[in-house]
Amino acid sequence: xxxxxxxxxxQGKGNVDxxxxxxTAASASCQYRCIECNQEAKELYxxxxxxxxxxxxxxxxxxxxxxxxEYDPVIILINAIxxxxxxxxxxxFNTQINIHGKLCIFCLLCEAYLRWWQLQDSNQxxxxxxxxxxxxxxxxxxxxxxxxxxxxxxxxxxxxFLWVERPMTAKKKPNFILLLKALLLSSYGKLLLIPAVxxxxxxxxxxxxxxxxxxxxxxxxxxxxxxxxxxxxxxxxVLSGLLLESIMVYFFQSMEWDVGSDYAIxxxxxx
Numbered sequence: 267x268x269x270x271x272x273x274x275x276x277q278g279k280g281n282v283d284x285x286x287x288x289x290t291a292a293s294a295s296c297q298y299r300c301i302e303c304n305q306e307a308k309e310l311y312x313x314x315x316x317x318x319x320x321x322x323x324x325x326x327x328x329x330x331x332x333x334x335x336e337y338d339p340v341i342i343l344i345n346a347i348x349x350x351x352x353x354x355x356x357x358x359f360n361t362q363i364n365i366h367g368k369l370c371i372f373c374l375l376c377e378a379y380l381r382w383w384q385l386q387d388s389n390q391x392x393x394x395x396x397x398x399x400x401x402x403x404x405x406x407x408x409x410x411x412x413x414x415x416x417x418x419x420x421x422x423x424x425x426x427f428l429w430v431e432r433p434m435t436a437k438k439k440p441n442f443i444l445l446l447k448a449l450l451l452s453s454y455g456k457l458l459l460i461p462a463v464x465x466x467x468x469x470x471x472x473x474x475x476x477x478x479x480x481x482x483x484x485x486x487x488x489x490x491x492x493x494x495x496x497x498x499x500x501x502x503x504v505l506s507g508l509l510l511e512s513i514m515v516y517f518f519q520s521m522e523w524d525v526g527s528d529y530a531i532x533x534x535x536x537x
Contacts, residue, residue: 299359300324300331301352304494307331310360332360349483354491358448366450373456374417378410380459380474385409416514421449423510424489424503431499445492452488455481482508 297306305326312320322331334342334356345353357363382405425442455477462473482504490500 297359298331299355300327300329301334301355301360302329303327304355304491310335332356335360349487351487351491354448354452354487357451358444358488358492363451366447369454370450373453374410374413376456376459377413378406380463381409381413382406383463412518416511417453419514420507420511421446423507424449424485426510427503427506428489428493428499431502441492445489448488448492449485452484453481455484 298308298310299305300307303324303326305324307322307324309322310332311322314320321333321335323329324331332355334345334353342353342356346357382402385405425445428442428445458477458480459474462470462477485507486497486500486504489495489503490497
């Protein structure tokens, strides 16, 4: 068997006699999931003598619980970019990833830089150099704060809709903490904003719109996989988040705050 996907899944193996090992503290707090049918599983594979591994078969669908433990990380990433539900379940439920906060900050920095770059490109300032540098620095901080507030409004819109529709989404209480982590991870497409600025060309605005659509599609898939709900509710949840985010953008514009040119304007015209 390949070793590509096993490095982060050591707590899922059994003992040398082929009997499932007692879950560690990290795995006891959550169950693994079958990537095909979303049913809970106690283990992903068993480790026998001499490194012989056997992937666990799901009792519900009779398919491997997680085929991606044999796959190379690059293949998993490609499947995630293609928004395959199986890849999302593997990443969200069957691996331990703790970069949600760092990824969120970095994505906000990318978005703030894009807005700041567009703002500086449109402003012609004749003030002394020291004042220009000081103003530009605070403009960047302001763009970061605005981007953070808009993203917060987007998440609040999603959570509010799902809370109202809770009886329809699941029999048990939705795990909003897991959903927040899923949304933060699925927003990785915002990292493409920096290359879109560096490789400046006549189609930059089109690239920004495509990046926005990709991020929304990833968020849609993350909601559907995390809460195991249908596509309609996932779409309405994303739509609710966009609506509240657009209201926030409109509020900033009514206060005559420059929120960052093209990308922010695209947000306010999503509907």
